[in-house]
Amino acid sequence: xxxxxxxxxxxxxxxxxxxxxxxxxxxxxxxxxxxxxxxxxxxxxxxxxxxxxxxxxxxxxxxxxxxxxxxxxxxxxxxxxxxxxxxxxxxxxxxxxxxxxxxxxxxxxxxxxxxxxxxxxxxxxxxxxxxxxxxxxxxxxxxxxxxxxxxxxxxxxxxxxxxxxxxxxxxxxxxxxx
Amino acid sequence: xxxxxxxxxxxxxxxxxxxxxxxxxxxxxxxxxxxxxxxxxxxxxxxxxxxxxxxxxxxxxxxxxxxxxxxxxxxxxxxxxxxxxxxxxxxxxxxxxxxxxxxxxxxxxxxxxxxxxxxxxxxxxxxxxxxxxxxxxxxxxxxxxxxxxxxxxxxxxxxxxxxxxxxxxxxxxxxxxxxxxxxxxxxxxxxxxxxxxxxxxxxxxxxxxxxxxxxxxxxxxxxxxxxxxxxxxxxxxxxxxxxxxxxxxxxxxxxxxxxxxxxxxxxxxxxxxxxxxxxxxxxxxxxxxxxxxxxxxxxxxxxxxxxxxxxxxxxxxxxxxxxxxxxxxxxxxxxxxxxxxxxxxxxxxxxxxxxxxxxxxxxxxxxxxxxxxxxxxxxxxxxxxxxxxxxxxxxxxx
Ligand SMILES: Nc1ncnc2c1ncn2[C@@H]1O[C@H](COP(=O)(O)OP(=O)(O)O)[C@@H](O)[C@H]1O
Ligand SMILES: [Mg+2]
Numbered sequence: 001x002x003x004x005x006x007x008x009x010x011x012x013x014x015x016x017x018x019x020x021x022x023x024x025x026x027x028x029x030x031x032x033x034x035x036x037x038x039x040x041x042x043x044x045x046x047x048x049x050x051x052x053x054x055x056x057x058x059x060x061x062x063x064x065x066x067x068x069x070x071x072x073x074x075x076x077x078x079x080x081x082x083x084x085x086x087x088x089x090x091x092x093x094x095x096x097x098x099x100x101x102x103x104x105x106x107x108x109x110x111x112x113x114x115x116x117x118x119x120x121x122x123x124x125x126x127x128x129x130x131x132x133x134x135x136x137x138x139x140x141x142x143x144x145x146x147x148x149x150x151x152x153x154x155x156x157x158x159x160x161x162x163x164x165x166x167x168x169x170x171x172x173x174x175x176x177x178x
Numbered sequence: 179x180x181x182x183x184x185x186x187x188x189x190x191x192x193x194x195x196x197x198x199x200x201x202x203x204x205x206x207x208x209x210x211x212x213x214x215x216x217x218x219x220x221x222x223x224x225x226x227x228x229x230x231x232x233x234x235x236x237x238x239x240x241x242x243x244x245x246x247x248x249x250x251x252x253x254x255x256x257x258x259x260x261x262x263x264x265x266x267x268x269x270x271x272x273x274x275x276x277x278x279x280x281x282x283x284x285x286x287x288x289x290x291x292x293x294x295x296x297x298x299x300x301x302x303x304x305x306x307x308x309x310x311x312x313x314x315x316x317x318x319x320x321x322x323x324x325x326x327x328x329x330x331x332x333x334x335x336x337x338x339x340x341x342x343x344x345x346x347x348x349x350x351x352x353x354x355x356x357x358x359x360x361x362x363x364x365x366x367x368x369x370x371x372x373x374x375x376x377x378x379x380x381x382x383x384x385x386x387x388x389x390x391x392x393x394x395x396x397x398x399x400x401x402x403x404x405x406x407x408x409x410x411x412x413x414x415x416x417x418x419x420x421x422x423x424x425x426x427x428x429x430x431x432x433x434x435x436x437x438x439x440x441x442x443x444x445x446x447x448x449x450x451x452x453x454x455x456x457x458x459x460x461x462x463x464x465x466x467x468x469x470x471x472x473x474x475x476x477x478x479x480x481x482x483x484x485x486x487x488x489x490x491x492x493x494x495x496x497x498x499x500x501x502x503x504x505x506x507x508x509x510x511x512x513x514x515x516x517x518x519x520x521x522x523x524x525x526x527x528x529x530x531x532x533x534x535x536x537x538x539x540x541x542x543x544x545x546x547x548x549x550x551x552x553x554x555x556x557x558x559x560x561x562x563x564x565x566x567x568x569x570x571x572x573x574x575x576x
Contacts, residue, residue, distance in 0.1 A: 111481070112188075112189075113476075
């Protein structure tokens with residue numbers, strides 16, 4: 001099982017006047033190599049659930065196992081390392097840095113991985129071609145169209161995909177749309 | 179290649195491109211910062227070079243100087259005092275000296291005139307070493323003067339080889355310039371006139387039985403404090419100054435001058451620190467957003483701090499090197515022309531001394547601590563505060 005959630009509850013601002021129960025007692029199982037879609041009314045907690053799966057926030061209670069790791073027991077530092085190895089993010093508002101070029105934006109998740117410059121460039125180039133944005137590579141991300149921006153966000157979410165040779169040992173990255 | 183090292187190189191790459199992206203802002207900070215370091219460093223170099231020069235020149239001064247006080251003011255010393263002092267055990271020689279100030283109405287300069295007795299002054303030959311041109315005349319000669327360089331220039335500009343001064347009764351006395359002091363000693367000799375003691379007596383109308391002060395030369399330097407005490411006991415109305423006391427006075431004078439200017443510089447420095455703090459600490463929402471995004475994308479807090487550290491180090495380090503190099507050139511090759519008026523000038527005539535800054539590690543370290551460190555702190559700490567916020571609450575702002 002790639003993702004397992006058991007009795008996950010998330011309460012924002014617990015104990016305060018503005019307390020929000022965003023998730024209550026969620027069970028969820030997702031297998032490797034599947035494509036899943038989460039639907040629901042606005043404000044029902046989709047983003048919250050994906051943030052928990054993406055190890056960005058911790059559930060208030062319940063048990064989670066994400067790609068073999070149990071985030072509840074992990075310090076923030078480990079989650080960061082886990083995130084950059086196994087998880088790709090596409091945000092609702094993309095969260096692309098407008099001052100950086102398209103190429104630099106896609107490279108960002110690779111910087112702390114310690115890959116060589118060549119290896120980074122190869123991966124980024126492959127994705128630029130795959131998403132037909134090669135001709136925008138050196139444009140500042142703030143100056144491309146909305147559709148292109150979306151493709152940049154997807155490319156960035158996939159860039160930390162481990163190379164085919166190590167697929168057997170590494171779990172395939174999870175891409176979440178938050 | 180080692181993953182940790184490559185990662186760090188990648189981070190430096192990222193830093194360089196982000197510095198370049200904000201090149202206008204970074205260049206302006208670098209220029210202002212280099213300017214401040216330039217001022218502070220120039221100033222520090224000048225103070226040190228000046229103190230050295232002054233203390234150097236003092237080495238030829240007598241071990242003990244005797245003055246006489248009357249109603250708390252300095253007056254003439256009777257020459258009999260000299261005989262009394264000469265009888266004290268350990269005193270090698272007592273030489274009367276005359277000195278005074280001469281106000282030159284044409285240039286508005288206050289010149290220092292010293293009359294020396296070459297026949298009795300043990301350091302007569304040493305005086306030769308301080309001359310850039312000419313030499314000290316044979317003992318017994320009169321009508322000669324040794325002058326500082328600015329006086330020589332004034333005389334030359336009048337188109338004569340003689341220095342003319344007025345006695346109190348306004349009669350004129352003329353002296354042949356036989357030597358000019360070396361530029362190295364300018365800080366002390368620039369406005370100095372040395373002449374024969376008899377000529378000086380004549381110039382100031384001082385009685386033959388008196389002098390302005392007495393120079394006491396001592397056989398054994400260890401005995402100086404002891405002998406000074408004995409002289410003070412024997413001559414109740416005398417003020418006894420030892421060379422070390424005089425050198426302390428110089429240091430206080432330089433200290434005061436540099437203290438005054440330091441206050442001005444510290445103000446500039448404080449202004450810069452506030453400016454730097456403002457620039458660096460007011461993390462714009464954009465920068466805060468960048469930090470949060472980087473964290474979610476898998477950057478550790480230490481990676482983000484490394485970027486800020488390198489940013490600060492490159493800007494501050496560049497400014498430090500530029501500022502210190504500029505200061506050295508300013509002091510060594512342009513004689514600290516910007517500080518001239520505060521630092522030197524025992525009289526209105528400003529000495530044009532050759533300053534040789536002694537590059538001391540401690541000085542550079544001091545400047546480093548007062549400039550680079552605050553700036554680094556101002557760049558790294560705000561980023562750190564923003565980066566340690568867990569992604570949890572950071573995300574809520576998105
Ligand atoms: N950081 C937060 N602090 C407080 N309340 C939050 C926070 N994030 C989301 N919420 C609330 O939690 C509920 C679920 O939000 P979210 O998961 O973003 O919904 P969705 O993505 O399904 O539209 C909403 O009522 C929202 O207002
Ligand atoms: Mg949502």
